Every structure is written in C-alpha cells, then in structure tokens.
Amino acid sequence: MYLPPLRFPVRTIGARTFDFSRQVAVMAVVNRTPDSFFDQGRTFVLDRAVAAGFEAVENGADWVDIGGAPFAPGAPIPVEEEAERVLPVIAELRAGSDVVISVDTFHAEIARAAIEAGATVINDTTGLSDPRLLPVVADSEATLVITHSLAAPRTSYPRPHYDDIAREVAEFLADRVERAMAAGIPEDRLVIDPGHDLNKNTLHSLELTRRLSVIADLGLPTLAAVSNKDFIGETLDADRTERREGSIAAAVVSIVNGARIIRMHDVIASVAAARMTAAILGLREPAYLRHNLGDAND
Incomplete structure (x- = not known):
C-alpha cells in the first residue's frame, strides 16, 4: 500500500480541518459558464449554480469548486464578467455553509475578490501564469492549488510531448511550489494537481494516473481532477454523458496512488467510492460493524 509522505497532513481550510494522512476529500464542481465542457451551461444561471x-454539500461534498471561465482555448473572458459569474455564487454558498469553497481562476483580481466573498482556496489551473496571484494569496489565509499546465491561458498547445511525464510534471510542480513559498505562502497552504488532460494527450493522462505516486512523493496533498475528462472518453469510446464509471475508476486508482483530493461531478458516487477506497487502504473505519459478529450469521 502506498501512502504519500505528507509533511503537513493536517490542514485547516476555512472552517474545516482535514487529516490527509487518513482522509480523502471530495471536491464538487460548479461551473457558471455557458460552454462548460461537461454540463454545457446547466449551472450558468445564478440560482441554478x-x-x-x-x-453538492447535502450529498457529502467536502469542497465546492466554482468556475467562471472554461480552460479550453478560446477568447479571454473579461475579468469583470468572470467576477460577476463567480462572486455571487461564492457569497451565497458561504452564507449558508461552512464547506470549503475554491474559485477556479488565475486572475489576481478575481482571487482577491473571491477571498473577500468567502472563498478559502484559489484553484489556479494555469501553472501560476499570473505572478500577481501569489502575493494576493500570501496576504490572506487561503490555500493555493498549483496545477501543471504549459500553455498560456485559453490558448492551444498542439501535440504535447514528454520524455517522462510523471517526472517532468513533478519537476514543474516543485518549481512552482518554490516560487509560491518564496512569495510568502507557507507550505501548509499549498496543494498540487498534475493537471490531467491539460496540455496532455490521453496516453499522458493514463500514465499520470498510473504513476501518480511520483507527484504525491513531493509531500503535498495531491488533487486529482479526473472527472469526465477526455482521456476517459477516448479510452472507453464514451460521450461526455457516459463517463461516470470511468471517472470513478480513475479516481479510485488516483487515491490508491496517493491522491487525497478528487475533483468530481457525481458527488454521491464519488463520496461512496472515496470512503470505500479509504477503508480498504486502512485509512478509515467502516460506518458500522455487524456482519458475522453476532451469535447468528447476518
């Protein structure tokens, strides 16, 4: 059994405390965009978001990730428009829940406003493309997710090539962690994400999942954002609405290989899968014990 060598396993993020040496957190996804790659705008309207x-909170999510701009190549989303999309959702969710709230952004301005609105995590999927983001997080109590990504935001990166993807992604993340710490963000407020499918083809993402322990060996909680990604669709020849089982399988393998946070669309199934996997790994106890423990077989 592989257990990642976490230097700071116990993390207080907002009002919640996690022990990632014995716990797997489930991050739900709410995209307030009209062209989200998976839900295609289902939660674009404010009240639906x-x-x-x-x-998601009712279904057991530990964490809710709110995004207002897609990662896919395309025209930039104006900062003002992105703020109008995400800030009201953050504020309303914070007013009614102590759940961990992250904002999926790379803009320093959005990060600052999101923290003021109640977000406790900045989830930057662009590899720290905006250096102004670091002092914003450093001046707060927020956690920062650092993701491997090579392209400039919303631009294409054709035919990505890696000689050893796990090693190269680990080196990239280690470098970005050093930058974050040099900017004043303590190590116990950093999370890393290898960035499945981000500037990677399907074979790259499959290998990253298989060798995720190379990333987890960096000693920081590793986030696996595998849900409904294209590498699952291409592997199974499955449309976006038919990737649930493949997503769960990828999440389970990621946990076994060291992931301690999984970013998932199907919260109910993902919470059950995470808890079952954690129990098999010896990280948590069953909810109760009764089978074959009494005088009669149950």
Missing part, C-alpha cells in the same frame, strides 16, 4: 453548490 447556487442550488448546485448546496446540493
């Missing part, structure tokens, strides 16, 4: 956040 807020309702989706509270539904």
Whole structure:
C-alpha cells in the first residue's frame, strides 16, 4: 500500500480541518459558464449554480469548486464578467455553509475578490501564469492549488510531448511550489494537481494516473481532477454523458496512488467510492460493524 509522505497532513481550510494522512476529500464542481465542457451551461444561471453548490454539500461534498471561465482555448473572458459569474455564487454558498469553497481562476483580481466573498482556496489551473496571484494569496489565509499546465491561458498547445511525464510534471510542480513559498505562502497552504488532460494527450493522462505516486512523493496533498475528462472518453469510446464509471475508476486508482483530493461531478458516487477506497487502504473505519459478529450469521 502506498501512502504519500505528507509533511503537513493536517490542514485547516476555512472552517474545516482535514487529516490527509487518513482522509480523502471530495471536491464538487460548479461551473457558471455557458460552454462548460461537461454540463454545457446547466449551472450558468445564478440560482441554478447556487442550488448546485448546496446540493453538492447535502450529498457529502467536502469542497465546492466554482468556475467562471472554461480552460479550453478560446477568447479571454473579461475579468469583470468572470467576477460577476463567480462572486455571487461564492457569497451565497458561504452564507449558508461552512464547506470549503475554491474559485477556479488565475486572475489576481478575481482571487482577491473571491477571498473577500468567502472563498478559502484559489484553484489556479494555469501553472501560476499570473505572478500577481501569489502575493494576493500570501496576504490572506487561503490555500493555493498549483496545477501543471504549459500553455498560456485559453490558448492551444498542439501535440504535447514528454520524455517522462510523471517526472517532468513533478519537476514543474516543485518549481512552482518554490516560487509560491518564496512569495510568502507557507507550505501548509499549498496543494498540487498534475493537471490531467491539460496540455496532455490521453496516453499522458493514463500514465499520470498510473504513476501518480511520483507527484504525491513531493509531500503535498495531491488533487486529482479526473472527472469526465477526455482521456476517459477516448479510452472507453464514451460521450461526455457516459463517463461516470470511468471517472470513478480513475479516481479510485488516483487515491490508491496517493491522491487525497478528487475533483468530481457525481458527488454521491464519488463520496461512496472515496470512503470505500479509504477503508480498504486502512485509512478509515467502516460506518458500522455487524456482519458475522453476532451469535447468528447476518
């Protein structure tokens, strides 16, 4: 059994405390965009986005990730428009829940406003493309997710090549962690994400999942954002609406190889999968024990 060598396993993020040496957190996804790659705008309207956040909490999510701009190549989303999309959702969810709230952004301005609105994590999927983001997080109590990504935001990166993807992603993340710490963000407020599918093809993402322990060996909590990604669709020849089982399988393998946070769309199934996997790994106790423990077989 592989257990990542976490230097700071116990993390207080907002009002919640996690022991990632014995716990796997489930991050739900709420995209307030009209062209999200998976839900295609289902939660773009404000009340639907807020309702989706509270539904995720009710279904057992530890964490809700709110995004206002897609990662896919395309025209930049103006900062003002992104703020109008994410800030009201953050504020309403924070007013009604102590759940961990992250904002999926690389803009320093959005990060600052999101923290003021109640976000406790900045989830930058662009590899720290905006250096102004670091002092914003450093001046707060927020956690920062650092993700491996090579392209400039919303630009294409054709035919990505790696000689050893796990090693190269680990080196990239180690470098970005050093930059974050040099900017004043303590190590116990950093999380790393290898960035499945981000500037990677399907074979790259499969290998990253298989060798995720190389990333987890960096000693920081590793986030696996595998849900409904294209590497699952291409592997199974499955449309976006048919990737649930493949997503769960990828999440379970990621946990076994060291992931301690999984970013998932199907919260109910993902919470059950994470808890079952953690129990098999000896990280948590069953909810109760009864089978074959009495005088009669149950």
